[in-house]
Amino acid sequence: MKKEDLPQDKGALENFTREVCYVKGKDGKYIAGLSTGWETKTVALDKQWEEINRRVEKAKKNCLAGKTSSIRYYFELQLMDMSVLAGYTGFFQWQIKRHMSPSVFKKLSKKKLQKYADAFNISVNELINFNPS
Amino acid sequence: MSDFLHIQTAHCENGVTVGLLNKQGLQFMNEPLAFGLGSGLFYIHIPFLKINGGPAISFRSMPGSIFKRTCKTLNVNVQRKKFRSELAAEKFLDDRLDAGDIVGCQVGVYNLPYFPVAYRFHFNAHNVIVYGREGDNYLISDPVMETTTILTREELSKVRFAQGALAPKGHIYYPKTTPIVTDEMIRKGIIKGIKHSVRSMLYIPSRITGVRGIKHTAKKISKWRKQLGERKAGLFLGQIVRMQEEIGTGGGGFRFMYAAFLEQASERLANDSLMGISDQFTKIGDLWRDSALQMSGIYKGRITAQSDFNKSAEILFEIAELEKKAFKDLSQLNL
Numbered sequence: 001m002k003k004e005d006l007p008q009d010k011g012a013l014e015n016f017t018r019e020v021c022y023v024k025g026k027d028g029k030y031i032a033g034l035s036t037g038w039e040t041k042t043v044a045l046d047k048q049w050e051e052i053n054r055r056v057e058k059a060k061k062n063c064l065a066g067k068t069s070s071i072r073y074y075f076e077l078q079l080m081d082m083s084v085l086a087g088y089t090g091f092f093q094w095q096i097k098r099h100m101s102p103s104v105f106k107k108l109s110k111k112k113l114q115k116y117a118d119a120f121n122i123s124v125n126e127l128i129n130f131n132p133s
Numbered sequence: 134m135s136d137f138l139h140i141q142t143a144h145c146e147n148g149v150t151v152g153l154l155n156k157q158g159l160q161f162m163n164e165p166l167a168f169g170l171g172s173g174l175f176y177i178h179i180p181f182l183k184i185n186g187g188p189a190i191s192f193r194s195m196p197g198s199i200f201k202r203t204c205k206t207l208n209v210n211v212q213r214k215k216f217r218s219e220l221a222a223e224k225f226l227d228d229r230l231d232a233g234d235i236v237g238c239q240v241g242v243y244n245l246p247y248f249p250v251a252y253r254f255h256f257n258a259h260n261v262i263v264y265g266r267e268g269d270n271y272l273i274s275d276p277v278m279e280t281t282t283i284l285t286r287e288e289l290s291k292v293r294f295a296q297g298a299l300a301p302k303g304h305i306y307y308p309k310t311t312p313i314v315t316d317e318m319i320r321k322g323i324i325k326g327i328k329h330s331v332r333s334m335l336y337i338p339s340r341i342t343g344v345r346g347i348k349h350t351a352k353k354i355s356k357w358r359k360q361l362g363e364r365k366a367g368l369f370l371g372q373i374v375r376m377q378e379e380i381g382t383g384g385g386g387f388r389f390m391y392a393a394f395l396e397q398a399s400e401r402l403a404n405d406s407l408m409g410i411s412d413q414f415t416k417i418g419d420l421w422r423d424s425a426l427q428m429s430g431i432y433k434g435r436i437t438a439q440s441d442f443n444k445s446a447e448i449l450f451e452i453a454e455l456e457k458k459a460f461k462d463l464s465q466l467n468l
Contacts, residue, residue, distance in 0.1 A: 001384060001419060012251035017278045019380040020143040022165070022389035024415065030165070030393035032143070034279075040429040041378040044371035045251060047432050048185065051368055079185075079243070080297075084255045087296025 003033050011037025012045060052079060060132050069105030070130040071096070074120040088119035137235055137264040139274045139281045143383035143390060147173070148276020149237040149260040150200045154209065156235050157311045161319070169394030170206050170322045171199030172329035174387055176346045185254065187372030190350065192386035194333070196258035196299060200237070200306070206322035207314050213306040219290050222303030226263065229307065235264040239304035241295025247275070247282045257299040277380055323398045324468045331464045334456065344457045351449035358442045367432035370445065374425045385418025392418060406466055413459040417452060424448040
């Protein structure tokens with residue numbers, strides 16, 4: 001890629017930083033060029049976020065319908081996977097899966113709820129009284 | 134601390150390597166050289182594993198390996214430490230900084246306040262340099278950013294103890310000694326680095342790594358539309374493009390960076406054939422960019438027929454053949 005071909009499109013890095021890309025300068029030697037973004041990959045990132053939002057919406061619906069516990073919603077909202085939530089709470093992954101069922105969630109002790117609240121950086125109250133914005 | 138110079142690089146680990154070694158007096162170090170000495174170029178398509186619900190593909194070697202190999206090849210003695218307790222990790226860091234050292238820290242990006250929200254995933258193999266502190270404010274040089282920044286004690290501890298895959302556990306590392314590096318050592322390191330890359334791209338007996346890994350992905354792509362449906366298949370392709378082109382790769386899945394390394398290698402070894410192979414990698418990088426464009430047509434929903442998926446697969450097959458040739462050429466050089 002030549003320096004003049006380096007895309008300077010808008011992207012999520014705007015106002016944060018430009019990124020280094022290796023490009024050929026005028027004399028045919030490699031230099032580090034700075035790019036604001038490339039539309040091709042910006043769309044890929046946007047699509048990924050559409051997918052995340054879709055998953056969050058689904059979790060919200062299921063939670064409001066009583067099909068899953070609010071743990072599921074915050075889990076999706078904060079882009080977690082099982083190993084992340086297990087790491088922050090100290091629970092095993094199979095325990096977390098159980099706690100995502102509303103009937104089990106209802107019976108969780110204050111102490112366990114606190115662990116989830118800490119992991120999600122919210123209050124226990126927000127966790128129990130599910131009221132998403 | 135006062136004589137620390139922030140250097141922006143494409144990739145965080147290269148950047149930390151360059152920053153730490155520069156501080157040790159190895160002024161010749163730059164990103165492509167660190168990347169080549171550390172044999173950073175790779176390809177792997179990990180089966181079964183999903184990242185953010187998409188395919189797990191990487192265009193570079195294991196996190197940590199570039200720094201490790203580059204230091205080893207230059208005889209730089211590295212001290213590293215991981216911690217159970219956050220307090221112990223904080224104390225160790227403070228002691229090092231107060232002694233005037235600068236250190237590399239592995240961090241998770243999800244809670245990194247100076248990152249754009251759209252980039253804050255639970256990715257735990259990011260690296261930054263901590264080059265000093267003013268009380269509870271830590272001076273951070275994040276190599277992918279244009280400028281330095283500051284994290285508070287709480288913010289830094291939080292990202293140093295991020296959880297999930299590749300959890301950093303407070304991982305801290307820094308060169309212990311200032312070595313004397315001769316030009317001869319650099320030349321030998323370059324040759325060693327090239328040979329290692331040849332081996333990992335051509336001769337690992339596995340279908341999912343190196344050149345064969347690229348073909349493996351190509352074969353998968355032609356099946357995705359039928360297996361997953363257009364929407365999900367598009368997301369999968371988007372994931373490949375992000376791994377290949379996102380901030381950190383230098384463009385073209387690190388291939389341009391490798392071409393830049395070979396250009397330097399050609400000068401240092403006074404070998405014109407290396408320049409020719411550098412040009413091959415430039416073409417390969419360009420082709421990766423073309424492949425990204427083709428894939429984007431699919432996830433934008435502009436072209437979604439099976440033939441379009443096949444076209445994507447064909448480009449990857451072509452790339453695989455070109456990389457095979459380039460690495461074969463490298464292996465046949467009499468270095």
